[in-house]
Amino acid sequence: MICAKYMTWRIGILFAMLSSQGGDISKVNAEKAIKLIRMVFPQSEALKFTTPDYKSYEKLVVSVDGASVPDFDEKVNKALSVMM
Numbered sequence: 607m608i609c610a611k612y613m614t615w616r617i618g619i620l621f622a623m624l625s626s627q628g629g630d631i632s633k634v635n636a637e638k639a640i641k642l643i644r645m646v647f648p649q650s651e652a653l654k655f656t657t658p659d660y661k662s663y664e665k666l667v668v669s670v671d672g673a674s675v676p677d678f679d680e681k682v683n684k685a686l687s688v689m690m
Contacts, residue, residue: 608655615658619643622667630675638682642666645689 623639624631646666647658669685670678 608653611655612649616640616643616647619647619658619663619666623670626667626671626673627675627678632675632679635675635679635682638679638686642682642685642689645686 620636620639620643623643624636627635643666646662650656666685670681673681
């Protein structure tokens with residue numbers, strides 16, 4: 607149940623991010639977005655579900671709103687470089 611809740615949140619965040627690109631979704635960008643989501647919202651405890659912070663969720667989704675594929679790629683790459 608905990609895994610399902612967490613996966614639902616992650617998938618929702620991914621869909622929200624990718625929908626900003628309309629039909630021009632790059633497989634590479636989707637993979638990078640998944641990696642970024644996992645880093646921003648880690649599952650640190652196997653037996654405890656923690657709802658992701660709404661402000662972090664909103665900031666992540668709004669940051670790519672209306673971005674073209676190259677802009678999306680640039681923004682996700684920048685975020686990943688900061689997280690690593």
